[in-house]
Amino acid sequence: MKKVSICVVSIIMLLIVLAVYNVENKNTVYRTASTSVNTGWQYKEVDSKKLWTDFNVPGNPNEAIINKFVWVRTKLPKGNYRDPSVYFYTYNQNFQVFIDGKKIYSFGDFNNKNSKKLPGSFWHIIDLPDNYGDKYIYIKMCSVGDLPSGVVRNFELSSRSNIIINIIKKNLLNFTVALLFVIIGFSALFVSLIKLKESKIFIYFSLCCITAGMWLIAEGSIKQIFIYTPELWEYIKIISQYLMPVAFSLFIDNLLNNKFHSIFRTSAAFHGMLLVISLLCDLLNIMPVNGTLPVYYCSFGLSMLISIIVIMKTYLEWDIEIKIFTLGFSMLCAFGIFDILNWNFNKKHSELYLTQWGIIVFLGSLSVVIILHYIKAKDEVIEYSEKLRLKERILIESQQQLEFFANISHELRTPLNIILSTLQLFNLLIKDGSIKIIGKDTSNYFDVMKQNCFRLLKLVNNLIDMNKIDSGYLKADFENRDIVSVVEDITQSAANYIKSRGISIIFDTDIEEKFIACDIEKIERIMLNLLSNAVKFSEKGGSIWVDINDMGTDVVITVTDTGIGIKKDKLEDIFERFVQVDKSFTRNHEGSGIGLSLVKSLVEMHGGKISVKSEYGQGSKFSVSLPVKQIMDNVINESNEIIAVHKEKINIEFSDIYL
Known part of the structure; x- marks a missing residue:
């Protein structure tokens, strides 16, 4: 994958180099300045008796021509083109073109000068008659608000084929990168929705690519070769322009994952609301969709300025991937701020948009980050796979x-x-x-x-049971039984042996009966093990109490002794496997360290818990809490038969107690 990534990046860079190298066509193209510069262009009002007036450098408008038709003209030079045509940009207004008093081109419904709401710009290619040399070309059009200047830009005279080739070559870089980002965006969106359903960062990254790519396409010129719909492209440009800060803010918020969440989320919410308000106002004919652009420029510039400050404050804390990303984003913010200041406060601004180059740099940095992140993730996957195989x-x-x-x-x-x-x-x-x-x-x-x-x-029995528990083969055979009778019968069965050791045993309960779902054999193992420990660690003349208490949702069985007790530092580990209370004890207190671990597993098999309270030298109290639940399909066994524990079982459980 590393080689593939390097190849893809190399191909993209080669395309960019070729596009930049071939910006200018070698065929001759005659160009004039735009109507905002006093070189060759003149204007006057329609039907005005005044003489033609040269365009001045933009200043105070001539209020006499506001919302009226104007004529603009320039003189065409002689040339020898195979299919002579003129190419120029104009605002989104209806207009007509004349040579020698003959109309050679018309755009829109000229009788309805207010039919176009969006003041976007787009290009036209108009075929000329063969005898166009040394003649004036007249353009009759609506004035743009209160500004008649600048209505014609990038005026070129050449053959139609040369003009189209120039359009493609001049915009190849922009269009290629834009199309690439749109493809990457939709691919990332598809992957995030199908494969990575919980990955928001991929969704926001795809939205960044799609909005930036669509804005670059709508801002460029090649789009009109395929789809000649100025209104549609203007809507696409403005909507994608408003959505860019939304997508970028959400993406940065998820990528950085730091304390600046509120800043980026507020920015995303504000620009989203601004777009909704703009679309509603346009729908209700209150103002065109781009009427909120001044507010957008201010908020977008402020957001970018804040982002730069945030990045500068935390830049040194990040790793190389985040640094590359933030460097690209900072350049985008800087270019965006420059464009806002240039287009809104500089009357002699150039026609260059730096923001689109900032987007290219920013998304290029994202591509580098993604490649680095993929390489890192792949290495982590390989490492994880090795660990998994080892496991x-x-x-x-x-x-x-x-x-x-x-x-x-x-x-x-x-x-x-x-x-x-x-x-x-x-x-x-x-x-x-x-x-x-x-x-x-x-x-x-x-x-x-x-x-x-x-x-x-x-x-051996304990080892076999522990092995079954580890392998998942030891299962409980539940039946609804009276837990009071079960525990009492087990206690009475072991009473003779306990008394023979000179230790008294007392059974007490606060309830006569309580039916719960339990495994009689497992309860027997639990009780005999606890009683065995109580006897093992109690001296002659000591006492053992077995109590049952009804706690409502649980039944608590306690086994209390007056033995030697357990040290505090051993209480936490008492139920761990192979842990002995104290290795310094005499032979009479030896054990395998399996019993209590097995008891805990058997109790948990019932859904219960076991705990211990003890003070060294004052005895111990083990509490087994079993949930009060019954098996629905199992008939409650209400028989009063005594559960006689076989003497051999008692001998086995008490066998590690020496005289």
């Missing part, structure tokens, strides 16, 4: 590790179950006398082996 590779490796871990976990659980079953069978055979052990009692050894088998089985 995908890591995810694949992680998935493979999870699958491997799951397989290993299952492989570990199988021999553990076999060992545990063998130990249980061996113990039964000893008890019924099938196997006799000679020597001292070995029952304690069997208990130690069973407890460690249970502990390994708990660790």
Whole structure:
């Protein structure tokens, strides 16, 4: 894409160089000055008996000819052209052309001198008779307001073909660039609407290109070769001229993205309202659409001046792309201010418009910025793609590790179950006398082996469940059950083991029943894990409380103990995976660091939350909040059957507690 961008820019520059080089045609063209200069042009009132008067340098108008017809004339030189024609610009007024008293050209309804409202200018090519040499050409036309001077400009005498070639060559640069910007604008608008639906900056950029391009086309001369409609082109020129500051202000507002939002948005709103007012006044015949141009020039000049000041204040803070853009925009503002001052305050102003060159420079800077931005964005996309591929590779490796871990976990659980079953069978055979052990009692050894088998089985189960959670395979099987009965039955099932440790356990609730959607097996894992931790960190003679409170939209289950508590710096990380409360604890308090992390995942699977409050040395309080919601298609289970937790599950969950 970099090579393509360089090629496009090179082609554009080549076209510009060729256009500038071929501005003048090598064929001979006779030119005279405009009627605003005292060289060869004369005027007088229609039917006036006064002699012909030379045009003076514009000064106080002759009030006698205001809103009347005037004659203007100049003497044609001798020439030898194949198809002789004259070419000139005139204001948008009806007129007639005569040679030797014969009318050779007429434009508009001459009897209705006020039929044209817009004082725009456009060119004409008028064929001459063969014997035109040393004869006067007379133009009868309406005076333009109170100013009869300047009604004929750029008067040229040559062959028709040479005139057309000159028109094309003189305006090729302007037309090429204008057409290019219109194409770029509509392309950017199409892309922004179809592909980049949320990109306002592309929409405003396309409007900048379209309005500037249409204004350049309407201001140029080539347009009349294709569409000869002066009124339409004048409307297009004025509308695009009024819309340019709107589009530019909105574009700059989105591009700079700084504290000057209000300035640019106010400018856009003001010029938009000015255009609406102008069109309404023109529609109601109050004044022509360009009647607000003085206000426009003042506001546009002020906006450009403010923009230059804003740019100067923040120029050093920007990167190279913004600096290039602001440099082009500053030149546009400077050229625009010059034109406003030149055309409104300098009576001897030239016919040159610098604003159109400012637009070319400005949009050229935008093109450079877009190319640089595209190159930068492409590099970022490449970098992002590499990171994405790396992430995908890591995810694949992680998935493979999870699958491997799951397989290993299952492989570990199988021999553990076999060992545990063998130990249980061996113990039964000893008890019924099938196997006799000679020597001292070995029952304690069997208990130690069973407890460690249970502990390994708990660790493997936790690892398998965590693996299922990570891979998304662990799902909750919800049913509508009385959460009070469920928690109470689980607590009672573990009560005998807890009391055997010399710890009292108390269950209390402020409600008799509360039906919610829950997974009984997951609730069992949650409660047994919390009770196991409470027992593990409580000394003999301590107490454990299990409470249920109805909070309306939630049911809160709390497990409180009088154990050693948790240090404050550990509270935030207590539910993180593989985090242990304190590695300095004795063997009696060891753990894998998986339990509470698993509990949190199971609680969140119910849509609930878990929290802890603790002070070191004063016990801990774990609170599980479950939302009160039910499954619509599930029948509420109102049976009072006791949920008896299998003794083996209790042995597994409490297996990491040593005597």
